[in-house]
Amino acid sequence: MNGTMPFGSPETLRVVALVHGYALVALVALVGFLAICALAGHAGARMRFRWRGPLLWSALVLLLMPDQMALPSLLVSSGPGATLEGEFAWRIFGSHHMRLHLTLGVLLLQRCFRHVPLEYEEAALLEGAGPWQGFCRAALPPTTPALALLAIVVSRSLFDNIPELLSLYPGPEAGALAGGGNIGFSAVARDWRIGELAGILVGIVPLLIVFLFGLRRWSQGRVSGGICG
Amino acid sequence: MKRRRDLLAALFLLPLFLYLLLFVLLPTLDTLAISLQHRVNYGPRQFAGLANYVRLTANPMMPSIAGFTFLQLASAVAITQALALSLALGAARLGRRLAHSPRTALLPAIGIVAAVFLYRGFEPGFSAARFQMFLIDFPLLSLLPFEERWRIAGSLAHWADTLGAVREFAGFTFCVYLLGALALPRDVLDAARVDGGPAWRRLWTVTLPLLAPTVLFATVTDLLRAIQMLDQPQILLSESLGEGSSTGLIYLIEVSFREGLFGYAAAIVVASYVVVALPAALLGNNGVRWLRGKGWLNPANRMP
Numbered sequence: 001m002n003g004t005m006p007f008g009s010p011e012t013l014r015v016v017a018l019v020h021g022y023a024l025v026a027l028v029a030l031v032g033f034l035a036i037c038a039l040a041g042h043a044g045a046r047m048r049f050r051w052r053g054p055l056l057w058s059a060l061v062l063l064l065m066p067d068q069m070a071l072p073s074l075l076v077s078s079g080p081g082a083t084l085e086g087e088f089a090w091r092i093f094g095s096h097h098m099r100l101h102l103t104l105g106v107l108l109l110q111r112c113f114r115h116v117p118l119e120y121e122e123a124a125l126l127e128g129a130g131p132w133q134g135f136c137r138a139a140l141p142p143t144t145p146a147l148a149l150l151a152i153v154v155s156r157s158l159f160d161n162i163p164e165l166l167s168l169y170p171g172p173e174a175g176a177l178a179g180g181g182n183i184g185f186s187a188v189a190r191d192w193r194i195g196e197l198a199g200i201l202v203g204i205v206p207l208l209i210v211f212l213f214g215l216r217r218w219s220q221g222r223v224s225g226g227i228c229g
Numbered sequence: 230m231k232r233r234r235d236l237l238a239a240l241f242l243l244p245l246f247l248y249l250l251l252f253v254l255l256p257t258l259d260t261l262a263i264s265l266q267h268r269v270n271y272g273p274r275q276f277a278g279l280a281n282y283v284r285l286t287a288n289p290m291m292p293s294i295a296g297f298t299f300l301q302l303a304s305a306v307a308i309t310q311a312l313a314l315s316l317a318l319g320a321a322r323l324g325r326r327l328a329h330s331p332r333t334a335l336l337p338a339i340g341i342v343a344a345v346f347l348y349r350g351f352e353p354g355f356s357a358a359r360f361q362m363f364l365i366d367f368p369l370l371s372l373l374p375f376e377e378r379w380r381i382a383g384s385l386a387h388w389a390d391t392l393g394a395v396r397e398f399a400g401f402t403f404c405v406y407l408l409g410a411l412a413l414p415r416d417v418l419d420a421a422r423v424d425g426g427p428a429w430r431r432l433w434t435v436t437l438p439l440l441a442p443t444v445l446f447a448t449v450t451d452l453l454r455a456i457q458m459l460d461q462p463q464i465l466l467s468e469s470l471g472e473g474s475s476t477g478l479i480y481l482i483e484v485s486f487r488e489g490l491f492g493y494a495a496a497i498v499v500a501s502y503v504v505v506a507l508p509a510a511l512l513g514n515n516g517v518r519w520l521r522g523k524g525w526l527n528p529a530n531r532m533p
Contacts, residue, residue: 032244035244036245039241039242039244039245040244040245043241047238047241049234049235049238052238055242059249062249062253063249064449065253066456066457067457068456068477068478068481069257069260069499069502070256070257070260071481072259072263073256073257073260073263073495076271076491099252100453100454106245135241
């Protein structure tokens, strides 16, 4: 794909199909990400158990492990017959963006859970709720602003991840897709091809709306779980 | 009771550790195993011992690649930290002046956050590549021949890449610093202001020590992100500056993709991780102790 490729050609439609598939997997990744952060954050903030310190430290060390350590294994295991869609699914969950935000998410929610009054959960337990119900109905709702904050940060990161995922794919068309997509956009912008530029810009409007609506949650998330100290 | 409590904690931590096992620990162990094998182009695995590591030490390009990677990391991270920290402190100060409630204090900063985030988040191209295109098309340079313009653009590739990295990281880092700056205890800052002294001294003796954990978090995450930058340097540096002037990750991808030497690529990864992580682990505790000794992690010691 280059700057002269008309919008709607098979190559550009292939990119649209890939991004659509990516969006579906990204949605699953986002939900799983929030669940992992909430559960681990709650365990770190509220629970006292054996090997607590070593377990949390080892999790932090593994979360901060550079992506390169897994790269040769990924390249060898994906093999020459891997599909781009399969690569996408794998790379989203294992990408360093996800791990960095997972670190941030666990630390942020751990701090957030510490600020939720313990009486909420104790009252739920006294009224007959189990630990799971206490977590879901008493501890989790006050942390929704922080969860929304994380959702915004992770969605943006997943959106930015697309060229990198494509450039890592061992197939022949991926390099052209990654480089061509961006250079094509540059050419569109440089040559003032307004129609195509407008099409690309309209594509980001839904993300823009989600982001703007999320800003209120952003400020609430900061109030309930600021990163300091 | 104790056993039930441990079991419950294990259930809550299970998804995180399952994720870490599948996506971090197992691939890392596999990479360690591959580094001890002779493996070419998805062929069969043959045990090679330390042959890949011996080959790595004999590679004459490694020092220049390591040096270039270090230069790239240091310049990108240092500029990002300085820019994001100064912007965040300025935005937090503005917010505190305009309003007393923490929530409304954030409102002026939200515009900046949105601008920085949206600029990166919804900009699908590599702006640094476009920076080079801009240089090539720059009116003042248009009198020169194309080859000469391309050479000038190529010589600025390192800085174009650094600026691209700064622009990519600054949004997130600014947000982290802003959260930290807004959560600083206001009474301590007010007390320092009442006691007087130049602004830079208050920054050095009060604000920065209070922000030390945030600075540590932001620097570590930016370093990790910078070391993993692939797409932009791959486009900018490989073609412009020639062999030996690529980052460690680009060289790794070239060894893996173009030559298919997965065992050697894995040895590069493991060796570079050890080179970075071992001094960090050894210096980590001593560094924290030194900072504590200087009063940086306990700002009350430094209050006038």
